Amino acid sequence: MFPRFYFLSNDELIEILAKANDMQAINKHIKKCFDNINLLDLGPEPRSITIEGMISGEGEKVNFGKGISTKGEIE
DSSP, X not given: OOGGGGGSOHHHHHHXXXXXXXXXXXXXXXXXXXXXXXXXXXXXXXXXXXXXXXXXTTSXXXXXXXXXXXXXXXX
8 A cells, every 4th residue: 555665664664653743763764665765854843743844865955835744643
């Protein structure tokens, strides 16, 4: 159903599901799911629930026109 999760170990997938509301914890696994997306830009607030852009492995940043809310259930 979600083929990108095949790139994660079972422990990493469990951590993502267990810490669904903590984007900082999920952010460290993003680079294993997508090619050359190293981090998600979560904005200035450390506990932000909005993704403002993405950052590549080379440090290039792509801002989204409008922030994407991560509020809601992960399942």
